[in-house]
Amino acid sequence: xxxxxxxxxxxxxxxxxTFTTRALPFLFFGSREPPAMLAVIEKNLPxxxxxxxxxxxxxxxxxxxxxxxxxxxxxIGVVAGLHFWKRxxxxxxxxxxxxxxxxxxxxxxxxx
Amino acid sequence: MARNGEDKKGAxxxxxxxxxxxxxxxxxxxxxxxxLGMAFGFLLDGAGxxxxxxxxxxxxxxxxxxxxxxxxxxxxxxxxxxxxxxxLLLNFRHAFYGLSxxxxxxxxxxxxxxxxxxxxxxxxxxLTTTDVPQGSSKSKFYFYIAALDHLYWIAGSVLGAxxxxxxxxxxxxxxxxxxxxxxxxxxEQYFSSEARFPFIAAVGAGALxxxxxxxxxxxxxxxxxxxxxxxxxxxxxxxTQRKQEIQKIQTTEKNQKMQGVLEIQNGIRSIDTxxxxxxxxxxxxx
Numbered sequence: 175x176x177x178x179x180x181x182x183x184x185x186x187x188x189x190x191x192t193f194t195t196r197a198l199p200f201l202f203f204g205s206r207e208p209p210a211m212l213a214v215i216e217k218n219l220p221x222x223x224x225x226x227x228x229x230x231x232x233x234x235x236x237x238x239x240x241x242x243x244x245x246x247x248x249x250i251g252v253v254a255g256l257h258f259w260k261r262x263x264x265x266x267x268x269x270x271x272x273x274x275x276x277x278x279x280x281x282x283x284x285x286x
Numbered sequence: 287m288a289r290n291g292e293d294k295k296g297a298x299x300x301x302x303x304x305x306x307x308x309x310x311x312x313x314x315x316x317x318x319x320x321x322l323g324m325a326f327g328f329l330l331d332g333a334g335x336x337x338x339x340x341x342x343x344x345x346x347x348x349x350x351x352x353x354x355x356x357x358x359x360x361x362x363x364x365x366x367x368x369x370x371x372x373x374l375l376l377n378f379r380h381a382f383y384g385l386s387x388x389x390x391x392x393x394x395x396x397x398x399x400x401x402x403x404x405x406x407x408x409x410x411x412x413l414t415t416t417d418v419p420q421g422s423s424k425s426k427f428y429f430y431i432a433a434l435d436h437l438y439w440i441a442g443s444v445l446g447a448x449x450x451x452x453x454x455x456x457x458x459x460x461x462x463x464x465x466x467x468x469x470x471x472x473x474e475q476y477f478s479s480e481a482r483f484p485f486i487a488a489v490g491a492g493a494l495x496x497x498x499x500x501x502x503x504x505x506x507x508x509x510x511x512x513x514x515x516x517x518x519x520x521x522x523x524x525x526t527q528r529k530q531e532i533q534k535i536q537t538t539e540k541n542q543k544m545q546g547v548l549e550i551q552n553g554i555r556s557i558d559t560x561x562x563x564x565x566x567x568x569x570x571x572x
Contacts, residue, residue, distance in 0.1 A: 175334055176360070185339070187366050188356050189346040191373035192380075196405045199384035200391070200398075208388060214520045215513065218484045219386035220414040221475040222512045225488035226505065227407055228472055231465035233501035249462065253469045261477075263470050267314045270466035275459035 241283035249274040304422050308430035311416055315408045316438045318464035322350060323442020325461075329357045330447055337447035344443040348404060348436055352377050353443075379506045382513060383410045390414075397429040404432040406439075408464060415471045415478075487515040 176184060203212075228250070235243040253270035260266070277283065327340040343353055352373055359369055383405055390413070391398055401413075409432050416431070418424045476485070491512035492504075499507045 181335070181339060182342075184356075184360070184366065184369055185343055185346060187370050188343070188352065188373050191370050192347055192349045192352050192377050193403055195374060195377040195380045196384060196402050198381040199388060200402055203388055211517060211520060212385065212388075215516055216386045216389060217479070218481055218487075218516050219382060219513070220484075221472065221479055221481065222484035222488045222491075222516065223382065223386075223509060224411055224415070224468055224472040224475055225485055226492050226508050226512060227411065227468045228465065229488070229492035229496070229508070230505045231468060233496065233504050246462075246465075250465070250469055253466045254473060257470050257473045263474075264310075264313070266470050267463060267466040270469070271317070271460065271463040274462040274466075278459040 240286045242286065244283050244286065245274060245277040249277065300422070301426070304419060304427055305430055307419055308427055309434060311412060312431055312434045312438070314463050314467040315412070315435045318408065318461055318467065319350075319435065319438035320442040320445070321460045322464070323439050323444075324446030326350070326353050326357070327443040327446025327448070329354070330360075330443075333357055333361050335360070335447075337444055340443040340447035341440060344440040348406065348439060349373075349377055350406060350439070375506070376502075379509050380405055380410075382509050386414065394425045394428065397425045401428055401432050404436050406435065408467065409435045411468060411471045415474045483519060484512075484516065487512045487519075491515060 232243065232246055235246055237243050249270050252273060253266050256269055257263070257266040323344065326344075327337065330340050330343075331337065343356065347353055347356070355372055355376055356369065359372060364372075384402065387405075387410075391401060394401065412431050412435075413428055418427045472485075488508075491508040495504050495508035495511055
């Protein structure tokens, strides 16, 4: 257990470390011209990172133990299908979330 | 004067509209950050810390996984250096987020430091995918999105720390809203960008780092790996382009040389023909 001062110092260190990681590219390229390669990377990074964030959300899924990640994959399939079809973000996201909550809370895939 | 007042009122209305649009954009994050923030607050409360620390951390640190890590390190009795290094490593992925926002954030004004501070995974995803409503201020719109997300996170964590042990809500599975949000935003990126290779790079890098690295390090490793793949491909494209250009230059040079040879040959021929009468004359004279 840390006392108040220790806790505040610790939080300050964590806050500073986090802000540093976020500010780094802006500090580095604030005064100099970014390399030409960066322009291409800049365009291609967001789609890549977003798909990686989806994959990251599945990092703790136990693929080899029942229900083998089926609730997650099934729901993602529904969200993606719905979004390609209707292209309504709210509809896709909320249908998916409610569906997933039902799937895990009622343990729908328990027969697997 | 009256006109002026009307204009101001108009601007105010527009502002309100912009705020409403920003709020609607962030609703999925609201539904994700409340249960996630509550989980964090609940953990910190369980480690024996007052709820005010959940508030201070969420206000000044504002990093989902970073704050979960902090609770684990607090329970483990880690030193300050460990806190600093572990946080730097965990959040280093954010440096890549900034790389793709350099242009978007340039000239955005005095909200820039706050936008950089508040750059979580979810806010990054929204800012890179959502278009600023036509005729509206980009800095205001971005600021609303970032600040609303920040507010949700603070509210969730304080709620969790203060009430976590009292409330018994079954929020199992609710944080899947963030997965769904990322799926939808990925598809939006697919619609708005011609590029398809980033998705291939993501699947490759993601699969490789899931197999080779622990799930905690997966995101940073896969982003570095994916960026390297993107750079590598870009360089190979540029190299083939350069090769083609060189080939083009070489063939034109060759053609020019050929033309030169032809010209010289023609020249010789014309000299030949001009010499011919002289030669004939000499022959005749002899």
